[in-house]
Amino acid sequence: MRLLGRFGWTGYVAMAASIEKSVLHVPSLEELCEVLQDGLKRNFAEVQVSVVDCPDLTQEPFIFAAAGLCGNPRVADVGGVSHLLPLPQTDKIYNLNTIAKEVELPGAFVLGAGAASFKAVGVNAELMPNVFTRGNGKPEVVEVRSCRRTGESNFVSCMRETLAKRFGDKPVAMGGTFLIQKGKAKIHVMPDFSPCPLNSDEELNNWLKFFDMGAPLICQSVFVSHDLGFDLRVEHTHCFSHHGEGGHYHYDTTPDTVEYLGYFLPADYLYRIDRPKKT
Numbered sequence: 001m002r003l004l005g006r007f008g009w010t011g012y013v014a015m016a017a018s019i020e021k022s023v024l025h026v027p028s029l030e031e032l033c034e035v036l037q038d039g040l041k042r043n044f045a046e047v048q049v050s051v052v053d054c055p056d057l058t059q060e061p062f063i064f065a066a067a068g069l070c071g072n073p074r075v076a077d078v079g080g081v082s083h084l085l086p087l088p089q090t091d092k093i094y095n096l097n098t099i100a101k102e103v104e105l106p107g108a109f110v111l112g113a114g115a116a117s118f119k120a121v122g123v124n125a126e127l128m129p130n131v132f133t134r135g136n137g138k139p140e141v142v143e144v145r146s147c148r149r150t151g152e153s154n155f156v157s158c159m160r161e162t163l164a165k166r167f168g169d170k171p172v173a174m175g176g177t178f179l180i181q182k183g184k185a186k187i188h189v190m191p192d193f194s195p196c197p198l199n200s201d202e203e204l205n206n207w208l209k210f211f212d213m214g215a216p217l218i219c220q221s222v223f224v225s226h227d228l229g230f231d232l233r234v235e236h237t238h239c240f241s242h243h244g245e246g247g248h249y250h251y252d253t254t255p256d257t258v259e260y261l262g263y264f265l266p267a268d269y270l271y272r273i274d275r276p277k278k279t
């Protein structure tokens with residue numbers, strides 16, 4: 001799971017999980033605007049990136065638990081797909097309150113993409129965590145508008161690749177939320193745990209259920225310019241909607257009509273918690 005927010009998450013497992021921490025490079029919001037404007041222009045027909053006051057994210061369509069992406073943004077990458085495959089390690093249950101303490105932000109607002117606790121919901125499921133325990137002001141954020149995709153990269157990959165190109169080996173991570181306002185997207189949903197081991201990408205893709213889901217979709221996203229040697233999932237996005245659709249975002253399937261509107265902040269620190277021993 002990755003969380004970003006006034007951000008934190010925490011994992012709790014029976015034994016203390018390993019915690020690795022890295023300082024991130026934090027460009028100014030103005031510099032990020034310039035960089036993302038330039039990178040997205042190569043992939044979308046219309047792009048407008050600017051610094052804005054964060055919109056009130058407690059309002060429709062976001063209905064988040066916190067009003068903004070404020071204060072101490074941090075990225076936590078907790079566990080990993082290797083705890084799911086080839087067979088699920090069902091003892092890997094993480095408590096977000098503990099994760100918040102582990103990223104040194106008790107009371108954090110947690111936003112991102114993960115897997116639900118089968119002990120809580122009865123089956124394996126996609127998770128869009130939206131958990132908040134303490135309020136704060138509403139600072140500025142980077143607003144990103146991109147319409148009509150002209151390149152091959154999805155919205156998130158395009159931004160991540162742009163950061164990697166511009167900042168080289170200085171790691172930059174961003175997180176926040178975006179809307180797919182028009183168009184459709186390819187989304188996967190995990191079915192219940194696979195009874196047989198999933199040992200290849202092909203077996204994994206046959207197990208996952210893929211759907212074409214329609215706008216408006218509210219996405220929670222985190223991306224890191226490159227792996228820091230922590231076996232990171234360098235980008236991860238889940239979405240939900242008010243029409244009953246949601247899951248893991250791959251890319252839009254309607255490049256000619258797609259419209260994205262996002263709000264993001266760069267994170268100060270990245271924590272890798274309970275990195276799987278074997279991948």
Ligand code: ZN
Pocket residue numbers: 113114236237238248
């Ligand atoms: Zn996912």
